[in-house]
Amino acid sequence: MAQIPNLQNGPINFTPIRDQSQKELLTILKNIRGKKCLVIDPKLGGSLSLIVQTSLLKEHGAELHHLNADPIETNCTKVVYLVQTQLHLMKFISSHIHNDTSKGLQREYFVYFVPRRAVACEKLLEDEKVHNLLTIGEFPLYVLPLDEDILSFELDLSYKECLTDGDTTSLWHIAKAIHKLEFSFGLIPNVRAKGKASVRVADMLNRMQAEEPVNSTDMGVPEINTLIILDRELDMVTPMCSQLTYEGLMDEFLHINNGAVEIDASIMGANQQDGKKMKVPLNSTDKLFRETRDLNFEVVVQVLRQKATSMKQDYTEMTTTNQTVSELKDFVKKLNSLPEMTRHINLAQHLSTLTSKPSFLGRLDMEHTIVEAESYDICFEYIEEMIHKQEPFVNVLRLLILLSVTNAGLPKRNFDYLRREILHSYGFEHIATLNNLEKAGLVKKQEGKSNWLTIKRALQLVVEDTDTTNPKDVSYVFSGYAPLSIRLIQHAIRSGWRPLEEILKLLPGPHTESKRSAFANSPSYDILPGGLRMDKVEDGRRALVLVVFIGGVTFAEISALRFLSSQEGMAYDIIIGTTKIINGNTLTESFMEKLG
Amino acid sequence: LLWKESWEMAKNPMASRGSPLHGPRIKLIEKAQSLFSETKEHAFESKAAEEHARLLRIQHELEVSTKQPIFVDSSISDTIRTCIVLGNHRAALKVKTEFKVSEKRWYWLKVFALATIRDWDALEKF
Numbered sequence: 001m002a003q004i005p006n007l008q009n010g011p012i013n014f015t016p017i018r019d020q021s022q023k024e025l026l027t028i029l030k031n032i033r034g035k036k037c038l039v040i041d042p043k044l045g046g047s048l049s050l051i052v053q054t055s056l057l058k059e060h061g062a063e064l065h066h067l068n069a070d071p072i073e074t075n076c077t078k079v080v081y082l083v084q085t086q087l088h089l090m091k092f093i094s095s096h097i098h099n100d101t102s103k104g105l106q107r108e109y110f111v112y113f114v115p116r117r118a119v120a121c122e123k124l125l126e127d128e129k130v131h132n133l134l135t136i137g138e139f140p141l142y143v144l145p146l147d148e149d150i151l152s153f154e155l156d157l158s159y160k161e162c163l164t165d166g167d168t169t170s171l172w173h174i175a176k177a178i179h180k181l182e183f184s185f186g187l188i189p190n191v192r193a194k195g196k197a198s199v200r201v202a203d204m205l206n207r208m209q210a211e212e213p214v215n216s217t218d219m220g221v222p223e224i225n226t227l228i229i230l231d232r233e234l235d236m237v238t239p240m241c242s243q244l245t246y247e248g249l250m251d252e253f254l255h256i257n258n259g260a261v262e263i264d265a266s267i268m269g270a271n272q273q274d275g276k277k278m279k280v281p282l283n284s285t286d287k288l289f290r291e292t293r294d295l296n297f298e299v300v301v302q303v304l305r306q307k308a309t310s311m312k313q314d315y316t317e318m319t320t321t322n323q324t325v326s327e328l329k330d331f332v333k334k335l336n337s338l339p340e341m342t343r344h345i346n347l348a349q350h351l352s353t354l355t356s357k358p359s360f361l362g363r364l365d366m367e368h369t370i371v372e373a374e375s376y377d378i379c380f381e382y383i384e385e386m387i388h389k390q391e392p393f394v395n396v397l398r399l400l401i402l403l404s405v406t407n408a409g410l411p412k413r414n415f416d417y418l419r420r421e422i423l424h425s426y427g428f429e430h431i432a433t434l435n436n437l438e439k440a441g442l443v444k445k446q447e448g449k450s451n452w453l454t455i456k457r458a459l460q461l462v463v464e465d466t467d468t469t470n471p472k473d474v475s476y477v478f479s480g481y482a483p484l485s486i487r488l489i490q491h492a493i494r495s496g497w498r499p500l501e502e503i504l505k506l507l508p509g510p511h512t513e514s515k516r517s518a519f520a521n522s523p524s525y526d527i528l529p530g531g532l533r534m535d536k537v538e539d540g541r542r543a544l545v546l547v548v549f550i551g552g553v554t555f556a557e558i559s560a561l562r563f564l565s566s567q568e569g570m571a572y573d574i575i576i577g578t579t580k581i582i583n584g585n586t587l588t589e590s591f592m593e594k595l596g
Numbered sequence: 597l598l599w600k601e602s603w604e605m606a607k608n609p610m611a612s613r614g615s616p617l618h619g620p621r622i623k624l625i626e627k628a629q630s631l632f633s634e635t636k637e638h639a640f641e642s643k644a645a646e647e648h649a650r651l652l653r654i655q656h657e658l659e660v661s662t663k664q665p666i667f668v669d670s671s672i673s674d675t676i677r678t679c680i681v682l683g684n685h686r687a688a689l690k691v692k693t694e695f696k697v698s699e700k701r702w703y704w705l706k707v708f709a710l711a712t713i714r715d716w717d718a719l720e721k722f
Binding site: 384385387388389390416419420421423424425426427428431 | 640641643644645647648651670671672673674695697698700701704705708
């Protein structure tokens with residue numbers, strides 16, 4: 001199955017975005033004549049594989065390499081680097097060039113920054129005295145369609161950069177990306193933002209519109225009706241909880257990277273024992289996955305079992321009774337889905353062995369206790385014991401963040417005690433990580449009273465008796481906890497921020513709601529006060545809401561949003577934009593700093 | 597600013613890893629500690645740096661006495677475990693008292709370490 005997802009069936013067609021990126025990349029390659037060696041930043045490799053097939057790159061005379069510290073070995077006289085603007089990558093490039101010159105090799109070098117050049121990087125190249133040997137360009141990849149309803153801006157560090165380093169470059173990238181989208185799909189008339197970063201992005205968006213306006217008259221009806229921007233900072237509880245949807249769980253355990261997981265071939269039923277890895281693509285082109293990805297994992301197992309039994313039944317019928325040709329045809333059609341079936345049964349089986357472990361169940365239990373704010377002491381002791389047993393550091397930090405966020409920090413005595421135990425158990429070098437988390441406000445000293453209980457009650461975050469098989473509410477994705485972020489979006493879509501003022505005040509950052517001025521003179525876009533236009537767009541399609549998460553979104557939240565837009569009485573389709581798909585581990589790891 | 601400066605100091609020693617004696621590293625950490633201690637808010641960091649320096653000294657001694665370069669750069673808990681695994685209970689106890697390791701943590705470490713070397717008799721006894 002193709003790893004590049006089919007984008008045409010989504011609520012909005014993202015194919016032009018992908019095609020444009022592909023064209024831009026190929027133009028870069030075409031402009032450099034002859035054979036060339038394409039050296040790719042490993043972080044970009046995954047994104048590129050979603051835009052263009054490697055075979056196509058090879059057709060354009062490119063030889064592929066990953067960028068690392070080792071000098072590249074190639075016969076090509078032209079070297080093209082495709083890199084993100086990270087300083088350590090510049091060091092690699094300059095060391096490559098120095099290595100070549102010391103050997104007396106003469107090559108042409110091209111550096112393309114994704115998505116745009118940065119002064120700091122060029123300065124470093126100048127300092128290394130290689131700047132004049134380089135041709136520098138940009139590959140403006142701002143948005144990457146991950147699936148038919150998900151766009152990623154591929155800014156994995158934006159959350160940490162904003163919160164601990166005070167570096168807000170990524171916000172400009174996000175605004176630029178949305179603005180680029182508007183060029184394809186029309187100016188978005190309603191913008192709602194909550195959180196410091198989100199409000200800034202909304203401001204930048206307006207400024208960009210003023211400087212370089214999207215011409216609304218020849219675009220016709222804008223395809224996206226409303227834009228909702230949220231900071232991840234608003235809801236740090238959700239990503240720290242273990243996701244329980246099929247796709248979310250898979251991400252927690254196997255880490256989905258750009259729409260594919262890499263796992264041992266033996267899990268997928270292959271016979272080799274050599275520990276070979278294989279890549280399994282996961283996107284909506286796979287029908288069975290499309291059906292199951294958003295379900296609670298408990299249900300997925302049932303669904304798979306059902307399908308397998310019905311197939312077996314068909315098979316026995318087939319062998320015992322005489323069939324007409326058309327029945328045979330139906331049967332063969334069903335058989336075609338067999339590879340998908342086996343694939344998911346294998347994956348689900350592997351996940352079941354992992355989820356039935358007592359350590360996982362214990363953690364789940366603890367997460368629920370913390371979210372329900374039942375007993376602080378039990379949670380504190382549980383974390384203490386985890387540290388003493390030297391369980392994986394990330395797991396400890398996840399629970400610690402959860403505990404700290406829901407309690408507005410830890411009492412000073414506990415805070416210092418746990419920090420000391422952590423340093424003793426895991427080593428003093430982790431003080432940098434703890435410091436980052438403190439700066440970001442994720443694990444900190446207690447200040448004031450926690451308002452988690454109020455928020456929890458007002459937004460009904462904990463739902464009793466959640467039916468995971470026939471869910472009526474988004475809380476099914478965490479078996480009883482409804483993500484705070486999703487609740488906010490539910491309200492924002494239904495009625496705007498106004499009825500929510502009191503709650504919004506309890507969450508960090510300001511909120512804004514604005515109508516874009518380009519439509520002031522077209523009365524048909526007037527909206528009811530505080531609400532969206534409830535009727536549908538002219539051509540019968542449902543109105544579109546773009547939800548942007550600054551700082552990343554989890555698969556469980558995506559599932560919850562898909563669930564929302566599939567609900568009856570919901571007048572909107574939801575598409576999602578994010579800086580990156582995250583889970584508790586990847587988010588926490590972005591704060592971990594390695595000294596030395 | 598002072599804080600930032602001392603932060604750099606704390607980072608530095610890690611960068612200078614690899615020097616066989618680790619002498620300069622300990623000195624740097626001690627310097628970081630004194631910088632931390634100049635401000636009130638960083639009592640915790642100061643204490644951590646001080647302990648870190650002390651830990652490195654002990655680890656260094658252990659490496660010399662056991663002639664195995666496996667101690668430096670491991671955490672306090674790891675050091676205790678390594679000591680028990682090597683059967684050096686006295687050294688383990690010494691590290692324990694030196695850093696005031698709580699009984700709770702001590703028992704976990706001891707159980708894990710004894711289980712690793714399958715010393716079931718000792719496990720039974722304690």
